[in-house]
Amino acid sequence: MEIVIKLSQFLLSLSLLIILHELGHFIPAKLFKTRVEKFYLFFDVKYSLLKKKIGETEYGIGWLPLGGYVKISGMIDESMDKEQMALPAQPWEFRSKPAWQRLIIMLGGVTVNFILAFIIYIGMAFVYGDSYIANSDLKDGVLIENQAMINAGFKTGDKIIAVDGEKIVRFDKEMNSKVVMAKEVVVERNGALQTIKMPNDFIDQLSKFEKSSLLTIRSPFVIGNIPDESLNKELKAKDILLKLNGQTTKYIDQAKVILENNKNKTVTAIVLREEKQVPVQVKINGEGKLGVQLGGLGLDSLEKLGYYTITHQKYSFMESIPFGIQKGKDQLVGYGKQLKMIFNPETKAYKQVGGFKAIFDIFPSYWSWETFWSITAILSIMLGVMNLLPIPALDGGHVMFLLFEIVSGKKPSDKFLENAQMVGFVLLISLLLFANGNDIYKAIVGK
Structure with a gap:
């Protein structure tokens, strides 16, 4: 069941991001009266799972969940439709539109990704507020x-x-x-x-x-499940270790040091049980352990015990806007720093680049809308930034050539754009293989 929950969150988040990104291209294309031949969630290599033509556009769901696309008439893209490009340009085609309109169409996807992230952070601030120490x-x-x-x-x-x-x-x-x-x-x-x-x-x-x-944060030693073979039957689940062998154990790390120093001994412990301090005799084994599983306490419980003061902040809708925008900016800057580290060989951060499994693994095995939206927001930022990279075949590559055209007044030839698209496609496949290869390698070596 846990795998189903993780997979459901992964596919829902991925589908949402892909559809909205492609809508970012689709809407300005239609506004500028540019024909959109296809709008697909996932890739329909050879065949599609579902498709329906409405007007001039075929909408569908492909079987290969590696992304999605809109096929815009007269545009050199991953479809590499050379036959269409060999024909005279038509008024409804992408290549016939002014450079500024083509630029807006190409920037539409990443713009939606960034806006989506900011909207999610604003919404989360309004609905969930903020908690911190x-x-x-x-x-x-x-x-x-x-x-x-x-x-x-x-x-x-x-x-x-x-x-x-x-x-x-x-x-x-x-x-x-x-x-x-x-x-x-x-x-x-x-x-x-x-x-x-x-x-x-x-x-x-x-x-x-x-x-x-x-x-x-440092937290107390809380007794969890007590196995049948444990020698410490006097302990009970949810007991909190306050003293051990006469020494205060406010935090779990302090308790572990005392346990390590008293291997194979029976000592007196004081535990907090149902708000009362109770003395018990505990046996420490040769590994410096009590032979019990560790429990845990939530922030609210730690606050009740006097460990920390938790600040719970609620925001009105208007207050949520600047908070969410700042949160989005911080995440955007943070991801930019991550990319910088990845491209710096000295950091060796490229070794940790992951593919679809790495993304899948960040979703929890339980359903939490707060966690889902938080992950979706950062993935939206990642998708936007990655698509802006000046690599042919990505939005950023098209934007780079369009900016050159606007500044120089010279449009790159279709042949040049076709070759650049092919180079970019090979580069993207290489990056995809590298990232997912890292996932496979880590799975094999266990790192």
Whole structure:
């Protein structure tokens, strides 16, 4: 069932993005009286799953879910319809339209992608609001368990003060991505400020260790499920470990250190059980563990226990607009930084480029509209930026040639555009094979 939920979210998000992107081309094409021969979700190689002709346009769904397209008359595109291009230009064809109209048609898709992302962020701000922990409230710093972070110089208890000169005001979902792309991070450790220079190949290093969050808030040791073979039957699920062998265990990382130092011993523990402190005897095995599964607490529970103050902010519709726009701008800039790192060989970030499986994996195995819309928004930004790359066969390639025509007054020949389209197509296929090949490689080696 989990795979069905993930697949449903993946296909729904992909379909929505493709249809709206292609509508971005379709609508201005029709406004400028340019004939659109086909409008397809997914590619209809050899045959289509569904098709219906309405007016001059055939609408359909292809069987190959690698994207979608609109076929505009008189345009050199992936269809490579040389027969049509060999005929005299007709008034309804793309090639007959003024350069500025062709430019608007080509920019329509990415424009819709960016607008969609901003609309989603505005809508999410209005419907869900915003929740975060003020960075000043993280008095005992954060938990660092990721080995790549430890190797870079971070320690549990560090308080993140600034990332690339930007002062951190709130601890939220964006913290990890900010640190991943950072050049330097300022932390407060034992009351003193330290600057940590991030390794150029930090993203590559992340892939070499077991996946875990870079930065997480410190939380208590909560007892989860207790296996039948456990020696600690006095413990109960949802118990919170407060003291162990006379030492305070406010956080799980503190408890783990005490457990490690008391292997094969029986010690006294104090647990919080149904709002009461209860003493119990616990047996620590030879691995420094209690033989129980770990539980967890949500932010609201941590707030009730006095660990943190959670700021829940609601926005009116008018307040949601500037918040959503700023959120969209931040995500756009962030993705731009990611692309810059990918194209910089020193970072080795290109090794982490993924294809359709990587996109599929970011969707959760449970249904959450908030998560779905959040992922769809960033994917819309990614689709828009990627399509703007000046590669022939992408929108950005067409835009590049159109800008040249507008500035120089000279239109590239159809033969040149056909050759450029072919080169761009080969390049795109190569990138597609590389990205999805990375997915296969990671699946094989387990990284």
